[in-house]
Amino acid sequence: MSSTKIFLKSSDDKTFEIDETAARASETLKNIIDGGCLDGVIPLPNVSSNILPKVIEYCKKHGGDNGSSKKIANGGVDKDKEILPDYDEEEDKREKVRVDELKKWEEEYMDFDQQVLYDLMLAANYLHIKGLLDLTVEKAASMIRGRTPDQIRENFNINSDFTPEEEEEMILIEDEWDDEWAFD
Amino acid sequence: MEEETSWITDYFDDIGWKFTDTSEFESFSKISDEGDNVNPVMSIDFLLPDDLLERILIYLPITSIFRAGCVCKRWNEIVNSRRLNVLSHKPWYFMFSSSDEPIGYGYDPILQKWYSLELPCIEAPNWFIASSCGLVCFMDNDSRSQLLVCNPITKDCKRNY
Numbered sequence: 001m002s003s004t005k006i007f008l009k010s011s012d013d014k015t016f017e018i019d020e021t022a023a024r025a026s027e028t029l030k031n032i033i034d035g036g037c038l039d040g041v042i043p044l045p046n047v048s049s050n051i052l053p054k055v056i057e058y059c060k061k062h063g064g065d066n067g068s069s070k071k072i073a074n075g076g077v078d079k080d081k082e083i084l085p086d087y088d089e090e091e092d093k094r095e096k097v098r099v100d101e102l103k104k105w106e107e108e109y110m111d112f113d114q115q116v117l118y119d120l121m122l123a124a125n126y127l128h129i130k131g132l133l134d135l136t137v138e139k140a141a142s143m144i145r146g147r148t149p150d151q152i153r154e155n156f157n158i159n160s161d162f163t164p165e166e167e168e169e170m171i172l173i174e175d176e177w178d179d180e181w182a183f184d
Numbered sequence: 185m186e187e188e189t190s191w192i193t194d195y196f197d198d199i200g201w202k203f204t205d206t207s208e209f210e211s212f213s214k215i216s217d218e219g220d221n222v223n224p225v226m227s228i229d230f231l232l233p234d235d236l237l238e239r240i241l242i243y244l245p246i247t248s249i250f251r252a253g254c255v256c257k258r259w260n261e262i263v264n265s266r267r268l269n270v271l272s273h274k275p276w277y278f279m280f281s282s283s284d285e286p287i288g289y290g291y292d293p294i295l296q297k298w299y300s301l302e303l304p305c306i307e308a309p310n311w312f313i314a315s316s317c318g319l320v321c322f323m324d325n326d327s328r329s330q331l332l333v334c335n336p337i338t339k340d341c342k343r344n345y
Contacts, residue, residue, distance in 0.1 A: 114228070118228060118231045118232060121232070121236060122231070122232070122236070125235075125236060133239075137236070137239045137240050137243060138243055140228070140240045141240050141241075141243035141244055144240065144241075144244060144248060144252055145244055145245070145248050146248065147248075147251075148251065149251055149252070149254040149255045152251075152252060152255050153255055153256070156228040156229065157228070157229075158228065158229045158255055158256050158259075159256065160255070160256050161256050161257050162256070162257060166257075170253075170254040170260075171254075173250060173251075173253065173254055174251055174254045176250075177247045177250040177251050178247075178251075
């Protein structure tokens with residue numbers, strides 16, 4: 001597979017290099033490349049030079065191995081099993097190692113503060129990198145899950161803008177959907 | 185929940201107001217204890233567009249979604265928007281009890297918890313029932329002339345004869 005270099009320019013005019021195969025992890029970049037609109041450098045006015053290297057790091061990890069990540073999504077090697085009666089057990093093991101390694105990588109990759117989380121989410125959304133968008137969205141969701149509205153406001157630096165009457169109504173809703181209220 | 189349409193999100197006005205406020209303080213200099221209130225981390229609310237907030241909320245179990253709707257007006261609007269309901273994930277399991285009260289039970293497969301759901305729109309627990317995409321359709325067992333479409337989560341109910 002050819003590894004043509006692509007150049008990406010951040011919002012603050014810094015240029016970064018990425019392999020074409022890696023860049024294809026982004027639907028937006030893939031369309032630019034396939035559309036033949038590639039004219040030296042691709043400007044990304046919505047992505048700053050703080051975030052772009054992080055995005056490139058993700059693409060490098062996921063761009064080249066579309067095949068194997070699809071396999072993971074389909075629940076491993078089940079399909080291969082059907083086609084080949086004596087499927088390769090070694091390959092199955094290697095696949096598991098790959099999945100574990102990827103999970104560990106993701107864990108380390110996702111270790112950053114809230115500001116980076118928003119910027120990365122916006123960049124993934126803009127560049128249509130579904131895997132990265134899912135990762136960031138899931139992380140943000142985990143910061144909301146099981147928390148009270150007060151805790152969420154504090155966590156995300158949000159002010160309540162309800163009128164006192166609405167606030168009372170909200171407390172009723174909050175109580176109604178309190179997990180304590182459920183029974184197992 | 186009909187009045188939700190009249191709740192207008194005005195967070196952009198808030199930003200504008202804050203900026204004017206700071207510049208006023210700057211011109212008066214020195215009285216600037218207020219400056220300490222500026223938080224270095226921008227709020228998630230100012231940064232993320234509706235569609236991304238929606239995406240985040242969809243990842244939550246239904247009970248968390250409703251509690252997130254109590255955070256501020258904008259989140260409340262998103263939680264109560266039609267789109268979020270359509271996009272929502274794993275369906276709940278729903279059943280009637282055999283008591284005389286018109287009460288149903290909902291099972292959230294994500295949290296693996298049961299919730300009791302009041303159904304004020306139906307009169308008896310022996311009505312016929314069918315469901316699709318989170319909506320439940322009831323028909324009375326006697327005259328079979330009453331047909332109700334109800335969302336047991338939001339308790340919205342529509343009567344069709």
